[in-house]
Amino acid sequence: MKYLGDIGSYFLMLKKVFSSPTKRSVMKELIFKEIDDLIINSLWIVSFISFFVGGVIAIQTALNLENPLIPKTLIGFATRQSIILEFAPTFMSIIMAGKVGSFITSSIGSMRVTEQIDALEVMGINSLNYLVFPKIIAMLFYPFVIAIAMFLGIFGGFLAGVYGGFASATDFTAGLQDTFYPFHLVYAFIKTFLFAFILATVPSWQGYYMKGGALEVGKASTNSFVWTSVLIILTNYIVTQLLLS
Amino acid sequence: MIKVDNIKKHFGKEEILKGISTTFERGKTNLVIGRSGSGKTVMLKCMVGLFEPNSGEIYFEDKEMSLMNNEEHRILREETGMLFQGGALFDSMNIEDNVMFPLRMFSDKKRPEMLERVNEVLKRVDLENVNKKFPSEISGGMNKRVSIARAIVNNPKYLFCDEPNSGLDPRTATLIDQLIQDITKENNITTVVVTHDMNSVMEIGEKIVFLKNGSLVWQGNNQEIFKTDNTDVTDFVYSSDLFKKIRDIQLNEQ
Numbered sequence: 259m260k261y262l263g264d265i266g267s268y269f270l271m272l273k274k275v276f277s278s279p280t281k282r283s284v285m286k287e288l289i290f291k292e293i294d295d296l297i298i299n300s301l302w303i304v305s306f307i308s309f310f311v312g313g314v315i316a317i318q319t320a321l322n323l324e325n326p327l328i329p330k331t332l333i334g335f336a337t338r339q340s341i342i343l344e345f346a347p348t349f350m351s352i353i354m355a356g357k358v359g360s361f362i363t364s365s366i367g368s369m370r371v372t373e374q375i376d377a378l379e380v381m382g383i384n385s386l387n388y389l390v391f392p393k394i395i396a397m398l399f400y401p402f403v404i405a406i407a408m409f410l411g412i413f414g415g416f417l418a419g420v421y422g423g424f425a426s427a428t429d430f431t432a433g434l435q436d437t438f439y440p441f442h443l444v445y446a447f448i449k450t451f452l453f454a455f456i457l458a459t460v461p462s463w464q465g466y467y468m469k470g471g472a473l474e475v476g477k478a479s480t481n482s483f484v485w486t487s488v489l490i491i492l493t494n495y496i497v498t499q500l501l502l503s
Numbered sequence: 504m505i506k507v508d509n510i511k512k513h514f515g516k517e518e519i520l521k522g523i524s525t526t527f528e529r530g531k532t533n534l535v536i537g538r539s540g541s542g543k544t545v546m547l548k549c550m551v552g553l554f555e556p557n558s559g560e561i562y563f564e565d566k567e568m569s570l571m572n573n574e575e576h577r578i579l580r581e582e583t584g585m586l587f588q589g590g591a592l593f594d595s596m597n598i599e600d601n602v603m604f605p606l607r608m609f610s611d612k613k614r615p616e617m618l619e620r621v622n623e624v625l626k627r628v629d630l631e632n633v634n635k636k637f638p639s640e641i642s643g644g645m646n647k648r649v650s651i652a653r654a655i656v657n658n659p660k661y662l663f664c665d666e667p668n669s670g671l672d673p674r675t676a677t678l679i680d681q682l683i684q685d686i687t688k689e690n691n692i693t694t695v696v697v698t699h700d701m702n703s704v705m706e707i708g709e710k711i712v713f714l715k716n717g718s719l720v721w722q723g724n725n726q727e728i729f730k731t732d733n734t735d736v737t738d739f740v741y742s743s744d745l746f747k748k749i750r751d752i753q754l755n756e757q
Contacts (some may be wrong), residue, residue, distance in 0.1 A: 281608055373591040380551050380663075381605055382580025 268463050275391050275459075278384035285392060292396035296358050296458075300403060303357060304350060308341075308407040312414030315340050320424035330425040334433025337415035339442075346407040347446045348494050351453040354400075355486035359461035362393060363482035366465030367475040375466070386466065393458040400454035401447050408446075449497045453490050460486045504529050505550065505661065505693055510559030512545055519545045521717040522559065530691045532684050532707040536699055537714035538739060543697040544588075544665055546714070550695065551585055551663050552576075563661065581609050584654030586664040586683075590646040592638040598625070598649050599634035605657045624652040628682060644675035648682070655686055662687065664696040668703060680706045701746060704728060713739070 279285065319336040366389055369375050378385040412434065419425045425433075464482035468474055505527040512520040519542045527533040535543045548554040550561055552568070561568045563579055571579065592601045599621055606617045625631060628648040638646060647667060654662055664683060668676035684707040687694040696703065704711060708725035713736050721733045728740060729750075741747050 284607055368594075372589055372594070373587045374593055376548075376553055377585065377587060377591040377593075379553060380580070380583060380585045381608065382577055382583075383608060 267467060268459070271386060271390070271463050271466065272459065274384065274386045275394070276387070278387055280383065280388045280391070288388070288392035289395050292392045293399060295361070296393065296396045297399045297403060300354060300357060301406065303353075304403050304407050305410050307353060308346065308350065308411040309414035311345060312337060312341055312411030312416075313418030315345070315411075316415035316419035316430075317422060317424065320419060320422070329433075330429040331433035331436055333419050333425045334415070334430035335436045336433075337419070337430075338412055338434050338438075341411035341415070342408055342442055342446050346404050346411055347450045347453065348490065350404060350407045351450070351457065351490050352487050354403075354457055355461075355483050355490065358457055359482050359486045360479040362458070362461035363465040363468075363479045364475055366462055367468045367478050370466065370468055371471055371475060389466070390459065390462040393462060394455065397454040397458040398451075400457070401450045404446070404450045445497070445501045448501065449494060452493050452497065456486060456489050456493065460489060504562075504564060505695065506560075506562040507546070507550070508560040508562065510546070510549055510556040510561065512542075512549060512554060512556050519717050520549070520556070523714070523717075523719045524559075525712050525719060525722060527693055527695050528710060529693045530688065531709040532687050532694045532696060533710040533712070534704060534708045535695060535697045535712045535714060536704060536708075536739070538699065540716075541714040542717040543699075543714055547663055547665055547695065547697045551583060552580075581605075581657060582660040584657065584659035584662045586647065586650045586654050586662070586667050588666040588669055590638065590643075590650040592646060592649055592653070594638050597635050597637050598630075598641070601638070601649060602652045602656055605653065609657060620656060621652075624656050625649075627655075627686070628652045629678075643670050644672075644679070647671065647675075647679050651679075651682060651686070655690070658690065660692060662692045662694040664694070664698075666698055666700075667696060668698060668700045673702065676700065676702060677706060683707065701740060701743065704740075 280288070316333055316337045319333050320330075323330070323332060366375075369389070375385045375389075378388055416427075416430055416434075419430050420427045461482040464478045464485065465475075468478040507523055507525050507527075509522045509524050510520055511518070511522050523542075523546060535546060537543050545554060549556045555569075566575065568579070592598075593604065596604070599618070602621045602624060603617050606612060606620060610617070612620075621634075622631075625633070628651050630645060630648050630652065633641060633645065633649075638649070641649070651667075662683070667679050667683060671679065680703050683694060683696060686692065696707070698704070705725055708728070711721075711723055711725060711728055712719060713721040713728075713733075715735050721728075721731060721736045723731065728736060731737065741750055
């Protein structure tokens with residue numbers, strides 16, 4: 259019953275997020291601030307992880323090619339497919355659930371504990387619109403982060419594959435171009451948009467409706483990571499089933 | 504004027520407010536006192552709209568809060584200032600932006616005009632040259648002053664204060680009390696202060712409402728509270744050694 263209640267409260271929150279809008283000039287500033295906090299501040303860690311994981315995927319694929327009949331182009335092909343289809347959109351989103359999700363939950367949760375949300379409500383401001391709406395809009399830029407993750411992942415794979423001596427630049431590039439379906443990118447970005455919405459709203463819900471003090475803010479952040487990850491994985495399965503099977 | 508008529512509030516099976524009726528007058532500092540858990544803060548939160556009473560009515564002037572339409576609610580919110588127990592300043596904003604916040608949300612003034620008003624209210628609460636500091640960089644007393652400045656920047660008709668003296672030294676607490684009373688008089692505001700600080704009762708208690716276990720058991724002013732024979736009130740008032748000694752001295756003098 260508690261889960262049903264939680265689901266209901268999440269959707270009621272979404273309804274309130276999109277009602278009674280905050281003054282436009284204030285909202286514009288909030289959106290820019292959230293883009294800086296959620297998107298720009300995530301670029302470094304996303305770039306770092308993507309580059310090295312791309313390299314590892316290329317090396318792992320190369321080391322598992324024992325049969326001499328399998329062409330070396332497979333290294334580039336496997337790197338591209340792994341990164342575009344799963345690593346960049348899905349697993350990067352789970353990493354972001356830890357970084358961005360915890361940040362959102364703890365910042366909103368701290369505002370709840372210190373009565374800052376009550377202060378907004380007393381002033382007649384729709385606190386959910388003020389706090390959550392700019393995060394949703396900022397996360398519309400999340401696909402750009404994932405595009406960078408895709409590029410750097412493949413680039414990392416290329417450098418590791420070619421300069422590690424596992425494949426020639428020609429073979430790797432041929433693998434990258436082999437049986438490329440543009441729809442795979444469409445699929446990746448469709449799910450990225452869905453993950454972005456989950457990343458903005460589920461941690462906000464956890465932070466907004468938390469009760470208690472500083473300890474509970476920590477617990478809410480942990481719950482936020484768990485539930486965001488679970489929802490991303492479930493959404494990934496459903497979208498894959500619907501679009502690729 | 505704020506009139507509270509038979510409001511009841513319960514959380515689950517626990518009844519917090521058991522039908523409270525009273526009136527808070529304009530231009531006076533109205534105090535709600537009582538022990539911890541007596542329902543003071545819940546009553547205040549019902550009045551500011553953070554909690555919805557389960558029954559009863561709250562009138563602002565002659566308008567009943569639950570019957571107000573959206574526009575009337577919006578106007579009421581603009582006319583309401585609140586000082587929270589912990590200050591509730593936005594810690595991502597500096598002092599200037601905190602105080603300017605209600606102006607930015609509700610007025611179409613240009614920034615220089617808003618800044619002028621911000622500096623005016625900061626000066627009124629005896630705070631200058633702190634505009635660019637953040638809430639974490641100022642003391643508890645300054646935090647309360649900034650919070651008062653934010654509450655009054657929009658010239659509210661109603662000012663609500665939840666434990667304005669908690670965590671402050673006696674000298675600063677007295678200054679905050681005096682500031683609240685002065686602002687109430689200057690702007691003819693209806694001020695409601697929730698407190699359990701007897702110094703506040705003595706200093707600014709023009710009307711005092713005493714709550715016990717969610718019920719109103721006594722009301723009067725800061726002169727009458729020392730003369731009442733209501734045992735609930737006398738137990739509360741004379742619970743500190745200082746007030747017991749004052750009472751003993753008074754009795755000896757008589």
